Amino acid sequence: xxxxxxxxxxxxxxxxxxxxxxxxxxxxxxxxxxxxxxxxxxxxxxxxxxxxxxxxxxxxxxxxxxxxxxxxxxxxxxxxxxxxxxxxxxxxxxxxxxxxxxxxxxxxxxxxxxxxxxxxxxxxxxxxxxxxxxxxxxxxxxxxxxxxxxxxxxxxxxxxxxxxxxxxxxxxxxxxxxxxxxxxxxxxxxxxxxxxxxxxxxxxxxxxxxxxxxxxxxxxxxxxxxxxxxxxxxxxxxxxxxxxxxxxxxxxxxxxxxxxxxxxxxxxxxxxxxxxxxxxxxxxxxxxxxxxxxxxxxxxxxxxxxxxxxxxxxxxxxxxxxxxxxxxxxxxxxxxxxxxxxxxxxxxxxxxxxxxxxxxxxxxxxxxxxxxxxxxxxxx
Numbered sequence: 001x002x003x004x005x006x007x008x009x010x011x012x013x014x015x016x017x018x019x020x021x022x023x024x025x026x027x028x029x030x031x032x033x034x035x036x037x038x039x040x041x042x043x044x045x046x047x048x049x050x051x052x053x054x055x056x057x058x059x060x061x062x063x064x065x066x067x068x069x070x071x072x073x074x075x076x077x078x079x080x081x082x083x084x085x086x087x088x089x090x091x092x093x094x095x096x097x098x099x100x101x102x103x104x105x106x107x108x109x110x111x112x113x114x115x116x117x118x119x120x121x122x123x124x125x126x127x128x129x130x131x132x133x134x135x136x137x138x139x140x141x142x143x144x145x146x147x148x149x150x151x152x153x154x155x156x157x158x159x160x161x162x163x164x165x166x167x168x169x170x171x172x173x174x175x176x177x178x179x180x181x182x183x184x185x186x187x188x189x190x191x192x193x194x195x196x197x198x199x200x201x202x203x204x205x206x207x208x209x210x211x212x213x214x215x216x217x218x219x220x221x222x223x224x225x226x227x228x229x230x231x232x233x234x235x236x237x238x239x240x241x242x243x244x245x246x247x248x249x250x251x252x253x254x255x256x257x258x259x260x261x262x263x264x265x266x267x268x269x270x271x272x273x274x275x276x277x278x279x280x281x282x283x284x285x286x287x288x289x290x291x292x293x294x295x296x297x298x299x300x301x302x303x304x305x306x307x308x309x310x311x312x313x314x315x316x317x318x319x320x321x322x323x324x325x326x327x328x329x330x331x332x333x334x335x336x337x338x339x340x341x342x343x344x345x346x347x348x349x350x351x352x353x354x355x356x357x358x359x360x361x362x363x364x365x366x367x368x369x370x371x372x373x374x375x376x377x378x379x380x
Contacts, residue, residue: 001067003051004075005059006030010143011120016129018054023092027051028072030087033121034144035357044077048087048237074130075237076123078200087237088123088200098127098203098231099134101213106177106194108159113138115153115160115175117145122358124181127204128161145169163359167193181205182358184283186290197265201242201249203231210262218263219248225255225265254281271363273302275310278341282363285344288337289314289330294322299353299361300344303368314344315366317353324349 005022007029009015015031022029030050032041045053051065068075073092077085103109114132116139118125132139138157142149147169150160154174162170163182172178172190180189181196189195196205206216206227216229226248233249235241243249254266266281273280282300289298297317302310318324331343346369354365 002070002072003027003065004030004049004068004072006032006045006048006050006053006062008032008034008053008055010034011116011125011141012143013141014056015120016133016139016141019129020133022054023073026070028068028075028089030075030077031121031126033077033119033357035119044085047085048075048077050075069234072234074126076126076200077121089234089237090203090231091234094203094231094233095127095130096134097215097229098206099131101206101215101229101231102127102131102204102208103135103137105208105213106159106179108135108137108177110136111157112176113140113155113158115150115158116141117150117153117166118161118163119144119357123198123200123204124161124163124358131204165355165359179205183355183360184287187287197263199251201233202227202229203233206231207263210258210264212263220255220257221248221250223254223256224269225251225253225263227251271301273300273310273312275302275305275312275345276308276341278339280312280342284338285312285314285334285342288334289316289344292325292330292333294319294325295330296320297353299363299366301363301366303346308345311345312342313346313348313366313369315348315350315353317350 005027007015007018009018019029030048049064049066050062052059052061071091072089073095074090075087078088114128114137116125116128120126129141140153145166150170156176158175159177160175161179164185167180172193178193179196180193185195194208197207198205206213206229212218219226228248252269254269256264258264267283271282285300286298289295295316296319299315301313303313305311314330316325327347330347334343348369354362356362
């Protein structure tokens, strides 16, 4: 049976060569995150059970490896909402379907060049490589994100995939197209930036600027985004199949359709804050708070409250050289733009917001604030 081979190499020509060798042998590849600490790396290997590991020293067999099925191309590690490593199994058919659909939407044929600078252990970075390989487009793979190197690789024929935190560190106008995913995009974007929605289980973005790619179906089921299409995963590495009997993937994301027929992603259903019986979506509050001139970065979450059920909390990174915003200022901003019940009831000033490697807020790492008299406010 085909084997699963882990690729423990930084981004570059050696990684691409290793991926092609694995595929040519009929096996599937597991890209390893180069930033993992030894214990975390060992957890991924033990859980996903590759048969061998390719690194700078060559190929090393690994005892206890578990084979893959015929047609499997990739196993991509994802922690999902649990934090435990899990492998998403993508077939060659799914990888090709994703590459073709993306290329058609972006009109990025063989005359285009792709720049890969995101982690290749995540589908947002890895799909850039597979997309170029399968469509004949040009490809440059960097060992990681370096704004100087990214700007140097830019050009009128170059497409690049970025996340919002990295978009701010380069000049997007120097690229033909910037494909933006990973977390909630800024409200103001250059015209050459295309926002995407997708996840590891969908093999990359499947909705571009609110419009599903060709062959992708989207439906809203009781407020949840459900997805169906040929680029979806076959299964998880443990054999679990998350698709329902009709092939729909229930995303766990809340969404709706805009009046002009575009998909609007509200946030993770698990992140919904219910305070005093009212629903508050963190991403909506965050977007408003970012407009405050003294807010450099922000995350919104909740703490338990015996009276209101949950309290809305804002963790704020103050802007450099500016006086920190007050809780009253932030509350008024949200009241004026959204609703009084959505206004934060507590403010925590922090040096940085914990984020995942692709820029998503790691809400589980936000520490609850101490209860102080000036934070004892009602959600109204």
